[in-house]
Amino acid sequence: LAAVMTPTRARVVRTWIGSERAVEGKTRVTFVWEAVPRTPGDAVRSGETPARVSLTAVGPDGTPYFRGRVPADSSGSAARPASGSRVSFDAPPGKIQLRLSIESAAAEVLDSETREIDVPDLTTPQTALGTPGVFRARTQRDYLQLKGDLQATPTAGREFSRTERVFIRVPVYTPAGAPATVTARLLNRSAQPMGDLVVSPSASDPAVKEIDLALAPMPPGEYLVEIVVAGPGEPIKDVLGFRVGS
Numbered sequence: 001l002a003a004v005m006t007p008t009r010a011r012v013v014r015t016w017i018g019s020e021r022a023v024e025g026k027t028r029v030t031f032v033w034e035a036v037p038r039t040p041g042d043a044v045r046s047g048e049t050p051a052r053v054s055l056t057a058v059g060p061d062g063t064p065y066f067r068g069r070v071p072a073d074s075s076g077s078a079a080r081p082a083s084g085s086r087v088s089f090d091a092p093p094g095k096i097q098l099r100l101s102i103e104s105a106a107a108e109v110l111d112s113e114t115r116e117i118d119v120p121d122l123t124t125p126q127t128a129l130g131t132p133g134v135f136r137a138r139t140q141r142d143y144l145q146l147k148g149d150l151q152a153t154p155t156a157g158r159e160f161s162r163t164e165r166v167f168i169r170v171p172v173y174t175p176a177g178a179p180a181t182v183t184a185r186l187l188n189r190s191a192q193p194m195g196d197l198v199v200s201p202s203a204s205d206p207a208v209k210e211i212d213l214a215l216a217p218m219p220p221g222e223y224l225v226e227i228v229v230a231g232p233g234e235p236i237k238d239v240l241g242f243r244v245g246s
Contacts, residue, residue: 016156018131021122051105093121126233130171168211180231187224
């Protein structure tokens with residue numbers, strides 16, 4: 001559970017890295033970061049607040065795929081917090097190295113990290129699964145807007161309030177548009193089944209599947225969502241972990 005729930009760089013920011021099919025055999029890599037929410041009452045200096053992340057992505061031979069700054073999303077407010085900040089770039093399947101530098105508004109480096117990731121090949125002749133993205137909404141209006149926007153930014157967080165609306169978007173790829181069946185189950189922290197979840201095609205793209213999570217009936221605690229995709233080739237399984245607060 002800790003392995004699928006704990007975001008990296010949890011001291012300053014939370015990050016999420018997703019993959020989806022691109023053109024010419026490449027994979028589109030999406031990097032999302034969010035500032036870690038502060039505990040109410042904590043005294044925080046303005047210089048300790050992350051304002052941007054400098055990101056460099058290079059291949060094993062040093063080939064650059066992306067280099068630039070990803071500024072914080074400033075569109076939020078006290079009533080409606082900003083969503084995560086994101087950037088996407090295309091890379092060939094294989095290993096790439098990501099170098100992160102988290103900076104304050106005064107360009108002070110608050111934290112840094114070097115990470116190696118495997119970029120999946122999503123053009124195989126079998127069923128392939130992109131990275132499931134998790135989306136949170138605090139109002140019904142936000143929820144409907146997210147549902148209708150395939151370019152909406154996923155959240156990097158995995159802790160939610162029971163008053164929030166949450167859904168998971170699953171990109172599924174099959175050869176020649178062959179059909180695939182996506183099923184999902186809710187599990188408790190011991191991986192025991194608690195019930196099946198409804199999986200529906202996205203209104204914006206029927207090839208993308210969406211899973212709604214009704215958080216209001218769930219007692220506070222930790223949960224898992226097991227996703228299974230059955231299509232041409234071997235079945236694919238993925239697991240997401242999350243926590244529900246009060």
